[in-house]
Amino acid sequence: MFLFDIDGTLFDNANDExxxxxxxxxxELHKTADIGIATGRARFMLYSIEELMPLIKYSVLINGRYILDGENVIFEEPLSGDVLERLVRDMEELNIIYGFQGSDDEAISKIDEEIIRFFCELRLDLPPLNKNYHLQKKVYQAWCFxxxxxxxxxxRKHPDLxxxxxxxxxxxxLPKSSSKSKGMKMLAEKVGIGLENIVAFGDGDNDYEMLRDAGLGIAMGNGTEKAKAVADYVTDAVDRDGIYKALIRFGFIKRQNSKSKMLE
Structure with missing residues (x-):
């Protein structure tokens, strides 16, 4: 099984592609292996990799808190109401803009010019305004600016987060007990394979444990130092064909015949 992070790994955010x-x-890999994604994104945020979705069998979403086998939910772990209530109170006291992530949508507590600019830079849809989302729906992850x-x-106030x-x-x-690695382990248990049979690709600090615990952890050349330090192999950057080159390097796919320099 192959698990890929999205942002900075499968998706080149700088070039929006x-x-x-x-x-x-x-x-090519899909012909011989099961492919999954492991991301901090929720299901409704996968539009950036729409062209890849027919190839994806498993989805470890929201940093391991929501897992899909195809369209079937095989694991979910929402945050408790008490934790969210205390967290919201403290963020309000600090006048922090925050948001909530559910399985199929999200919400933000406040919108200003800086927030609009930030979401435009990331090429993400601006969440709807709803400070009470956590009182109405399951929340799998919160976030803040x-x-x-x-x-x-x-x-200091939330040592368990x-x-x-x-x-x-x-x-x-999210809780300290949560990670992409925990989600990967849960998925491996559900489908009946060992971690030694998983190849993981990632670039960020939230990929650290997954890269460490997978049978083969491959960090992108554009990755953080923490991710690259723990990986078994560091490939080229996302915009320099890093995934293709690594899959060739380890013999998982055959070199493609192409006149394009990007694949040479």
Missing amino acids: VPASALRALQ CNEEEVETLR QFIRWLHVGYDI
């Missing part, structure tokens, strides 16, 4: 070489590589001083305050940084302004918030 799935690299052509990655698409072709997964099309804050500085390091503010997040340290939240860490982890605050995982993404890009330069945001943090995913």
